[in-house]
Amino acid sequence: MQKDWRILLLEEILFLFLASGEQACRITIDSPVIRLGSPLLASCSSNCPQIGRGTVVWKLDNNFLAEDQYRNIQENTSSVYFSSFNKTSGLLQCYVNSKEGFYLMDQIHIRAGYPPSPPSNLSCLLKPSNNFVTCTWLSGEDSSLTTDVTLSGSRSVEQCVIPAKTDFDYNPIKGQNFFNIPRSSYHFSKRLTVWVTVKNEFGSATSGPVCFIPREEVKLDPIVISETKATTTGCIKLQWTYGKASFVKDLKCQLRYRNEFQTEWAKPMKRENANAKHLWYIVNHLLQKDISLCHTTDLNCTFLLPHGINRAFIWAQNTAGASPVKEINFFATKGNPVSRMYASPNNDYSIRVEWEPQVHATAYVLEWCKSAQLPKCEFNWKTEFSGSNTSILQENIEPYQMYTVTLYPVYMENIGTPVQTNVYSKEAAPAFSPELKLDSVNKSQAEVHWEPIPLEKRNGFITNYTIFWIDTHGKEEFSTVNGSVTRFKIKNIVPFTTYQVFLRSSTAGGSVNGTILTVYTTFPDNTFLLLVLSLFLFLVIILVFIICIMKHKRMKNHLWPTVPDPAKSQMGKWTSFMEEMPRVMDNPPDVSQFLTSDICIVEGWQGKKPLTQCQETPLKDTDERNNWRSYVNTDTVQYAQVITGGYREQSPPTSVYGRSDSTQPLLCDMSPSPQNYENMWFHSHHQEDNVFLVEEEKNVMDYPLLHALQIHEKGESVNLFN
Structure with a gap:
């Protein structure tokens, strides 16, 4: 797993604090070798006594990095961060930009790559001419890093597994995918196990072991043709000698030829090289050419064999005539199969087939065709005689295509049960990786599936599938499954998170990534x-x-409504009301315009006066009695019309109070008298008929709002305080 950049930053900060006492003036990095595409964090300190202070700048391969790609950790210290380092190598340099110019403080060479891939298709053959066992293999994917290759072997292994101890280790020349094991490292007739290991800075990978007996895996030297001579019958006579192989007996040769200007060698004659354009084949159980079981231009046909017939005849025909007849014998497949058959690439256009010979077999028949075309495919076939255990298939072999090879051992009275295997002459990465489909998802897991790649698009054996899932923070996880698996359940994922999921398909020839599937995990419970x-x-x-x-x-x-402050009121300065002398209306036309109530005169009264003590108090003189009317309590109470002065030259509202049928006295009740700061009524220290306790003259003057209060009677206004 890749380190989080915050962890890398913390490591750099701790390192800088530890190195600050040594006046560090160099680049600090977790490792100069990183995985390609992983994040990279490097820090540089300009705390150098020989260099003045200045701004730290970064350079990668002679290009200055943008300022938003690095930042200052502390004074004179800067760090640069790459979220994905996609260069296989790069020179990272740290400069200080001072008044004198740019000074190089440190530089480091960074290399990026991948862990090594295991080698494949390891095979070994003995060369009798020099007694070398030559082993060849195919390298894995390029890791972009320096890789060391080691060929190891052991002579004392009973089972075909890699032992803990090796008998020899050889290092091939860089770039070579083969090595010659000398005669001193193996026993001629004892079992030998060989494997190849590759290693780089990220780890090592090992191929599968190959086990064999050297004398049974022989690659003969080329035959030397000593003489060629044309005969009078239109044929060519050849004479040749074998190479050095004294321990090999019963050698058989296969003759191949080609025209001077052709590049391919001739196995049977191809159709385009036939003696006529129109060529067909006839199959019959009798030699009578006018009756046929099969008549076709294809290279195969199906027919019903008549009862009791166990042979047939085949020949080719064109407009010029017929070819010689070939007899075909049909046997029941009741014999024993071969005990082992192994097919491997010989080169890009041929396949090598090996098997364990049967003692009583008189011949071996091999069939092969493209696996994607089964069962309706054109079979190619070849016969090997008794004693053979190896054959090279070359007809209609193409790279990146799977072939099904079938081997039949032929006995005197029957045919052995066929043995099949699949093989590629050369492998490559698949043409595409399957598209992932979501089956189910919940808060902590998701299940996906995919369809297998069609055979004609695989380009090799699917060795494994790798499922990757990446969250929104870039955290990547993966899991590898067998190539036969088509379903996977992603577990232990975070709820309510978006994941990008894709599938990597791998063969021995390479890998390819599929399209991205976006998965949204659900919320946990409610x-x-x-x-x-x-x-x-x-x-x-x-x-x-x-x-x-x-x-x-x-x-x-x-x-929070605004409450006026009486102490700051300007109403006491309103001259329009203070200068006007109030007048009391005589003979009012409507008694409803007067305020009538029983008035109690209170002078210096501190407590609450009982209701029975309320009496009508005579006015001081006759003039006052004429101007002021003694109010008595009646059954109905009339309220006067009260006019207040306007505020800041605004028109004052006129409040008209209607009659009330209440028989209760307005003032002489059982309620306590108001305090001097509460509810002021017609309040004047010049009048004896008042309903408020007046302790001091200054109490009234503290409330300028009451000075604007007037009683309106018969079109005239009366102010009680003037």
């Missing part, structure tokens, strides 16, 4: 509903807050 409600509440709070900000004045007036 968390989704809770989150939605929380989000809704949060939005409501934000909306209310915005409204309050936009309408703050109106909200303030509603919630």
